[in-house]
Amino acid sequence: MRFDRAFLRFTAGSAKLVARGSSYYYGWIGLLAIFIVLGAVAYARQVDEGLIVTALRDPVSWGFYIGNFTFLVGVAAAAVVLVIPAYIYHWKPIKELVILGELLAVAVLAMCMLFVLVDVGRPDRLTHILPLLGSLNVPSSLLAWDVLVLNIYFLLNLGVVTYLLVSLFRGRSPNPYIFMPLVMFSIPMAVTIHSVTAFVYNGLPGRPFWNASLLAPKFLASAFCSGPAIMLILLQILRKTANLDIKMEAIWKIAELMAYAMFLNLFFLVAEVFKEVYSDTHHLQHMRYLFFGLEGKTALVGWAWTSVAASVAAFFLFLIPATRKNLVTLNVGCVLIFIGVYIEKSIGLVVPGFTPSVLGEIYEYDPTMNEFLVGLGIFGVGALLFTLMSRVAINVANGTFRLTQEAPRADVDVPA
Amino acid sequence: MSDFTPLPRSPSPDRRGFLKKVVASAAIATSAGCRQALEEFMKKSLREMSRAEVKDVLQKHEAEYKAKFGREVEVFATPAREGVLFGYGLDLSRCNGNRKCVTACVKENNQSRGSDDAPHNNPIQWIRVLEMEKDKGISFEHANPYYNPKEVPEEGKFYLPVQCQQCENPPCVKVCPVGATWAERDGIVVIDYDWCIGCRCCMSACPYGARSFNWAEPNLPSDQVNPNTHVLGNRPRPRGVVEKCTFCIQRTRAGRYPACLEACPTGARKFGNLLDPNSEIRRLLEEKRVFVLKEELNTRPKFFYFYG
Numbered sequence: 001m002r003f004d005r006a007f008l009r010f011t012a013g014s015a016k017l018v019a020r021g022s023s024y025y026y027g028w029i030g031l032l033a034i035f036i037v038l039g040a041v042a043y044a045r046q047v048d049e050g051l052i053v054t055a056l057r058d059p060v061s062w063g064f065y066i067g068n069f070t071f072l073v074g075v076a077a078a079a080v081v082l083v084i085p086a087y088i089y090h091w092k093p094i095k096e097l098v099i100l101g102e103l104l105a106v107a108v109l110a111m112c113m114l115f116v117l118v119d120v121g122r123p124d125r126l127t128h129i130l131p132l133l134g135s136l137n138v139p140s141s142l143l144a145w146d147v148l149v150l151n152i153y154f155l156l157n158l159g160v161v162t163y164l165l166v167s168l169f170r171g172r173s174p175n176p177y178i179f180m181p182l183v184m185f186s187i188p189m190a191v192t193i194h195s196v197t198a199f200v201y202n203g204l205p206g207r208p209f210w211n212a213s214l215l216a217p218k219f220l221a222s223a224f225c226s227g228p229a230i231m232l233i234l235l236q237i238l239r240k241t242a243n244l245d246i247k248m249e250a251i252w253k254i255a256e257l258m259a260y261a262m263f264l265n266l267f268f269l270v271a272e273v274f275k276e277v278y279s280d281t282h283h284l285q286h287m288r289y290l291f292f293g294l295e296g297k298t299a300l301v302g303w304a305w306t307s308v309a310a311s312v313a314a315f316f317l318f319l320i321p322a323t324r325k326n327l328v329t330l331n332v333g334c335v336l337i338f339i340g341v342y343i344e345k346s347i348g349l350v351v352p353g354f355t356p357s358v359l360g361e362i363y364e365y366d367p368t369m370n371e372f373l374v375g376l377g378i379f380g381v382g383a384l385l386f387t388l389m390s391r392v393a394i395n396v397a398n399g400t401f402r403l404t405q406e407a408p409r410a411d412v413d414v415p416a
Numbered sequence: 417m418s419d420f421t422p423l424p425r426s427p428s429p430d431r432r433g434f435l436k437k438v439v440a441s442a443a444i445a446t447s448a449g450c451r452q453a454l455e456e457f458m459k460k461s462l463r464e465m466s467r468a469e470v471k472d473v474l475q476k477h478e479a480e481y482k483a484k485f486g487r488e489v490e491v492f493a494t495p496a497r498e499g500v501l502f503g504y505g506l507d508l509s510r511c512n513g514n515r516k517c518v519t520a521c522v523k524e525n526n527q528s529r530g531s532d533d534a535p536h537n538n539p540i541q542w543i544r545v546l547e548m549e550k551d552k553g554i555s556f557e558h559a560n561p562y563y564n565p566k567e568v569p570e571e572g573k574f575y576l577p578v579q580c581q582q583c584e585n586p587p588c589v590k591v592c593p594v595g596a597t598w599a600e601r602d603g604i605v606v607i608d609y610d611w612c613i614g615c616r617c618c619m620s621a622c623p624y625g626a627r628s629f630n631w632a633e634p635n636l637p638s639d640q641v642n643p644n645t646h647v648l649g650n651r652p653r654p655r656g657v658v659e660k661c662t663f664c665i666q667r668t669r670a671g672r673y674p675a676c677l678e679a680c681p682t683g684a685r686k687f688g689n690l691l692d693p694n695s696e697i698r699r700l701l702e703e704k705r706v707f708v709l710k711e712e713l714n715t716r717p718k719f720f721y722f723y724g
Binding site: 201 | 461464538544546555556557558559561578587590591592593594595596611612613614615616617619620621622623624625627628629630631632633655656657658710713714
């Protein structure tokens with residue numbers, strides 16, 4: 001059967017597959033559906049009244065949405081980079097790891113695009129920013145570059161993972177000469193999307209909090225904590241619920257690598273704090289607002305210290321072999337890392353950059369319920385996408401979803 | 417952008433023109449409703465339009481404003497004049513913080529008005545006058561834009577008005593992902609309100625807080641509309657786009673002074689053609705010692721401050 005016809009059968013079969021499931025599965029999908037509906041209603045209100053329904057104003061003109069976007073670009077980048085240690089250490093379920101990493105990247109990138117969509121004032125003009133159709137201002141605008149590389153990365157991952165799954169569905173070995181170069185290409189692309197996202201902030205000399213060369217390296221270090229943290233939890237869930245054959249050694253190794261990434265991230269933080277505190281110029285204002293508040297305005301202080309505490313605690317949990325190998329402390333560490341990096345890369349990155357404003361004004365940004373609901377809806381969409389896609393992927397990978405049941409199971413040939 | 421390019425480049429109009437033709441021919445059979453959506457989809461930025469297309473746009477906006485405000489509003493697209501490069505001077509020793517410039521600017525430029533009874537109060541002002549302390553000098557850290565004493569000037573205070581500095585190296589133009597903002601030949605940085613997607617990158621990039629966003633539907637009462645407008649300047653704005661000072665492009669390109677200058681009771685504001693050796697602004701640069709804000713950022717403003 002030709003690839004395109006097999007693809008149609010694959011699509012039809014997938015639709016049937018995701019429609020059936022246990023009551024837990026239906027419950028989970030139902031919960032996500034509620035999130036999505038809440039988000040859609042909140043977004044409809046925003047479209048109706050304008051971005052005035054957010055807490056954003058001229059002094060703080062980006063906030064919760066762009067913060068989430070920034071954090072999630074890191075997750076999308078790091079999910080795929082896990083392929084590197086998988087090769088180095090010859091982990092057995094590398095096929096599953098590649099597929100899951102790329103599916104996570106696809107779902108998370110969809111969330112990234114949605115967070116940009118809800119942030120712009122004129123979503124009706126979004127074609128202006130699309131390659132070919134609009135007037136993308138390259139090479140000068142970093143946001144234009146970001147749109148470009150995110151689109152490439154999205155299509156790349158979607159293409160590779162579709163090719164892998166349809167090949168396995170047909171009972172054939174995917175041609176490594178087709179997909180391996182693409183997987184290899186996706187690794188520098190992963191680094192690129194996060195660096196370019198950092199450069200969007202980094203290239204603004206009027207905002208000293210972002211205009212520091214450490215920003216892009218720090219982005220990558222923290223992404224290599226948060227992305228794998230999500231993957232570790234997902235791998236364990238799938239290990240239990242979907243009989244995914246993954247060795248504990250691989251999970252421990254990922255946790256160990258995360259400890260190193262977290263060390264770098266914390267070291268970069270110390271380097272930045274030292275430079276600002278010792279220099280004691282007016283650039284220190286932003287950091288002071290983040291950690292101590294200014295003029296009695298302290299909205300971020302609790303969040304900032306929570307982030308640091310969670311990151312430091314997770315670093316030690318993952319550094320010490322005993323706690324890294326204990327499932328309870330391992331998962332506590334994953335959650336702590338997620339909290340630490342999420343705060344640091346979203347609200348903790350965006351808001352202090354604007355506070356105080358370029359003219360010295362301190363506007364205290366505190367996201368509205370409407371913003372939270374829109375965000376909840378987008379997380380719902382991402383989780384739903386990932387759930388449905390991984391359900392298909394796992395059934396393909398363990399051989400229960402095949403074009404012809406008689407066909408022998410084929411393993412991916414991976415060049416060592 | 418080290419110098420002023422005449423009507424800036426358009427990004428590969430041919431390729432896009434072709435694509436749009438393909439899309440257009442594919443959609444010929446669409447219904448009237450679809451056609452309107454398609455029209456929006458096919459639109460070009462003002463920079464890429466021919467004279468005839470710009471004329472169409474002006475007429476469309478005039479009709480739109482007539483329907484909206486119930487009165488005639490003229491929209492011009494007066495181009496930059498040859499040999500003109502606008503510059504502004506502000507005498508800090510004369511400014512007493514009365515903010516007449518702010519009021520005049522809002523009136524002239526059709527900004528969204530603040531009102532206590534409007535549910536979504538989104539007043540926009542292009543000029544911010546900062547109150548500063550004399551013993552601290554120019555320090556934004558200690559500036560207060562919300563000063564409200566019975567009488568100005570107050571003891572121990574001085575005042576620094578800030579508006580778009582019309583930079584020669586504008587960071588806002590560089591970051592715009594769709595090229596919706598650019599510097600004209602006469603040095604005025606403008607925004608195409610029909611092309612801006614409202615991403616607010618330019619607001620993050622501007623070191624002077626000169627750009628404002630229409631967070632809500634602008635609140636512009638019909639009887640307060642200034643009917644003399646420029647398409648890149650003070651024409652009524654839609655919601656969801658960025659706006660800023662244009663040196664009153666609708667006035668200055670017609671040989672008049674900006675509204676803020678005319679409104680200033682202390683004579684602190686000066687304006688003129690930097691390329692004309694006999695202009696007031698050139699005389700000022702010659703005779704006074706001027707400085708620009710945040711010169712370390714290399715934005716090269718054409719808005720000069722001095723102590724007269």
